[in-house]
Amino acid sequence: MKFRSVMIDAGPMREFSNVVTTISKLSKECVLRIAEDKLYFIVSDENNGPAPPVLWCEIPQPMFFSEYQMIGLDDDHKDIYLGFAAANLARSLSTLKSAKCLKMKLTKKQCPCLTLEIEMPSSTSQQTRHVTYDIPVVVIPRKMWADFNEPKTPYPDISIELPPLKQLRTTIDRMRTMASEVVIRASAEGRLTLQIRTDMAKVSTRFKDLKVEAFGGPIEHSDSETESQDNEDISRICYCKVDAKKFSIFLSAEQISHNRTVCSIVHKKLIILCLQTQENVKLQCFITGIVY
Structure with a gap:
């Protein structure tokens, strides 16, 4: 599995940070589903074990990313599902309001990580500085993917x-x-x-x-x-x-x-x-x- 993306526009970076911050207030744990055309943030009820999601967020990748590359599990299961602490990602993205560039990629260090590389302007010179965050993630096995399908709800009144x-x-x-x-x-x-x-x-x-x-x-x-x-x-x-x-x-x-x-x-x-x-x-x- 591979994942790499780049975000360079200030507006989408700010909105991406706000979305993740909102999600972190709703739940401690979150699942990120990486697909070819979208990113999905999924939150399930923490108190009820496996259950339909209580939050479902879709982010279309062409509107946010200037570069986006991913390779899934195999040809029949092209997505990647990652579990992580929502607050960790929210804190890492808090500097995006003044960032010039955000790079995200899936890496293998002491454990699987979602690595963020943020390019920041320097306050003292024309040079930029780079900040790197490694967010530990859990790769969710294929047999559990059905727990994170989009909720099927009755037609509203x-x-x-x-x-x-x-x-x-x-x-x-x-x-x-x-x-x-x-x-x-x-x-x-x-x-x-x-x-x-x-x-x-x-x-x-x-x-x-x-x-x-x-x-x-x-x-x-x-x-x-x-x-x-x-x-x-x-x-x-x-x-x-x-x-x-x-x-x-x-x-x-x-x-x-x-x-x-x-x-x-x-x-x-x-x-x-x-x-x-x-x-x-x-x-x-x-x-x-x-x-x-």
């Missing part, structure tokens, strides 16, 4: 475009000081509501006039979680209760320069958050609903 992530994160972080769970509710009319309940109070924040990308039809309600506003048809509302901390961590992705973020809800079961950038980076986060 509604997909709605989110308001600015920074504004959302401020709201949810305030709510987190009062409750650990939040109900995310979306209507076919373009309203998004975040709601928490405590023994002392109920707090709701509403966003209106959002773009609804898809709505699957009437929703049946047989409980008291959903509250309608005046003249609002509850059959056109769906919701899901999720961990407020997980939702907040995804919202830290606001540091990634993006052009749209969509929240898809499988009624009472699952929330799928999808962020897309102008460079065609796609970051999806899957948050399972809390059911009692």
Whole structure:
């Protein structure tokens, strides 16, 4: 197996660093899948053993790399799967904001490593300096690849475009000081509501006039979680209760320069958050609903 790539554009290097930093906040461990046309960052639920990924990030290599060479396991299994500590890669990439060049390659030292060579401008002369990081990785065997396939999810009942992530994160972080769970509710009319309940109070924040990308039809309600506003048809509302901390961590992705973020809800079961950038980076986060 071989892998070597070069990145020279400041914008993609900065975005690559921001993506990895966001992933490192979501999980300690991460899997990097190296394919011929894309890099994939994959995070699985740390507490449940082998399970479908909770985060799936695709980075198209032509948009980021000026050079990209890889040779996989064999002709039938062309990809490379590497496990590593996400924080190690995030710390190594923290200098990319001022770097001139990033080279990444798979090396064999005392153990398999993802080696980063970063070319930095010197503050005292016209010469450049080179910084090298060796990040230990685990080469994942072929028999385990199926654990890191793209998640197959039910078709969502509604997909709605989110308001600015920074504004959302401020709201949810305030709510987190009062409750650990939040109900995310979306209507076919373009309203998004975040709601928490405590023994002392109920707090709701509403966003209106959002773009609804898809709505699957009437929703049946047989409980008291959903509250309608005046003249609002509850059959056109769906919701899901999720961990407020997980939702907040995804919202830290606001540091990634993006052009749209969509929240898809499988009624009472699952929330799928999808962020897309102008460079065609796609970051999806899957948050399972809390059911009692």
